Amino acid sequence: MTQTRPRRRPLTHQEKLALQERKQRRREKMEESRELAKGPIDLTFCLLVMLLTAIGLVILLSASFPSAYYEKAPSRHNPLYYFEKQGVFAVLGTAVMLLVSKFNYQRLRGAGRALIYVSVIFLILVIIPHNPIAVTAKGATRWLKIGIQFQPSEIAKVAIITYFADSISRKKDKMRSFRYGVLPYAFILVVVAGLVAVEPHLSGAILILGAGAAMMLVGGINWIWVGTAAGAAVGMVYVALFVIGYNKSRVIYWLDPWADAADKGYQLSQSLITIGSGGLWGLGLGKSRQKFLFLPEEHNDFIFSIACEELGLVGAGIIMLLFAALILRGYWIALHTRDRFGTLLVVGFTTQLAVQVFLNISVVTGLLPTTGISLPFFSYGGTALLIQLAEMGVILSVSRQMKPTKAG
Template sequence: MPKALKTKRNRPKQQRVQGQVDMPFLLLTILLVVIGLVMLLSASFPTAWYDIKDVTNNDAFYYFKRQAVYALLGFAVMYLISKLNYRGLEGLAIYILIAAFILMLAVKIPGLGITAGGATRWLKYPVQWQPSELGKMGLILFFASRLSKREDRVPLRFNQRTVMGRFLNLLERSGFIELIPYMIVLVIMIAILAVQHHMSATIQMVVIAAAILFAAGISIRWFIIGGVVVGGALGYMIMGTDYMTDRVKLWRDPWSEPLGRGLQAIQSLMAIGSGGLFGLGLGASRQKFLYLPEPQNDFIFAIVCEELGLIGAMLILALFALLIIRGYWLALRARDRFGSLVVVGIMTLFAFQVFANVAVVTNLFPVTGISLPFFSSGGTALVIQMAEMGLVLSITRQNPIT
């Protein structure tokens, strides 16, 4: 992929026209959203009916109706964004990133932020949402906008007569100086997320950054060095942070607290196991009847496995895989490097969210709080995900004519 993206600027100049959106990508998106709504209805109605948190007023369709409204809004947002010229975002990337930083810090302002589960990650206005979602998009746009001009960068020259100058010239030739702006932005992002105790978003930011840098052709040696540094830092954070250490211990042995914090993981595995090969049937899950906590949120895939079985779950994962593969294929065909890198960032984020959610549900990963795109309950998250799909569709509309 990096070589393919790198050669785009060397191609003959092409006439650009406003074409049609990529229909396979659009249809896969619509299909997954619809299936997600059906599964959300099935997974959520017992929780909504019993209303143990006193939020649904015993309305069994509460979560479904709420998600359906946001899905309609998401389709409208996706359509509008698909009509826009994505090139305008290149100049706005730095401002979007700065706005994301400010909003991510604003969660700590009394009266604006919402605290849940010991972490403050949400803003109250205009609706409850996580500004880190805007941060992910800001990071994608910033990295893509700068790296798309990478070949136009003029190498820096320092005074060769001084020791410092020779050292800086060595760093320039190695490519280290080029990476400094990206490292600064990433460190600021990680520092803000550390204040929020938002480890899952931190991992997602690192994955996004690595994917776009790789697609832009950054030398592989920097990924090896970065992997060692990030791995060491992650290990230090886990060992030095009580809440992370507790999560890892609980992940390794959820049966140590079978009626406490380990309950969700245990019941998730029971749901998956009881589904077998063909499942119990749509709507026939037993674990969603207050056995599996929050079945409509991060652990909805466990209900999918229980009701549709291994075959049904694999078919849904196959649809996700087709959407992701189609997205990367569209990145190769985008009219310019900026569009290519934006699609790479969006699809890598999407792919990681699917993988991480399924890994948590199957207890392959510790609980991270990453939802399953298009399936998990969460209106603002759904709208943002569909807006990202709209941006991919906007890029596909700019069809080149050679």
């Protein structure tokens, strides 16, 4: 026996008018958004991104040519191997950034949910034992190779920010309740960041948690939950660093890298030697000594150490000031957007950038234990650079629709 669906109550004349008015308002908002999307991008933010990318390529060329010449089997005796590959992605990424900046960011609404599903599937594929498409390097399985090699955690970062921005922007006052403003987002963060941490990729998990927490805070959650989450985060970091054996050794030799400078503390001790060798003004661009196979990961996670050695405290300080200017400009754009969705998008991507820069510089200078985290726009990694520049393109897209200001 088939069941028949109950008939819906026919709408009254007033309800039909109200529905038509809502549809008309949505059409008007979309039309207004399309017109505003034709406005100029924030030139200051764009120039800062391009300047950092260009400086990053120069430092990468200097830092990478010894290892490219001596170690890279596919192109042995080609000192430009890393630079050429990164240069292609930098040009492509800049084109993608400018292209994305022309899109109306409102079209990203709804894409976050699909990206969450895709990123979770990819993250599960990474941690499945003996998966033929998973790539393991230096004791961690963080990559998938499906035609191209990429880190699913990079997609997860974009997914979290896009979905949170769309969902939080619709809830408004509901964000102050635990049921609607904390629980669903905390669950998503725990699942996604947990999968990333299992790889293991602790720094990637921290980036996801940091961006998500910042967006929830801007979205209006109660400060009580912020304090609770901060306490829980401190507890989890303690467990990760002092209880789990994989990370415990890193903490021991972080506190005293000279205790085993030839083995466990080798990377950090060499990094500190590299930074100290630069002095105030540096040895000169291209004149680093430590990059000649003394400092591991000199063109990747520890590229800032080479910048310190060649450019000195002054040059490294200028690089940090440029990053600070970019981050502050990002938050300035967030303060001048026309809607909550744009504000949350910019806050998410800017916070992620800020946390990543802070963690990388803290690691290479010994302020924090060694973790595998790259320096945006500088470290070698084509797909990571491409995604970073695409994210900057989203911020530029939002900047087209900023509220008018007296001074930009």
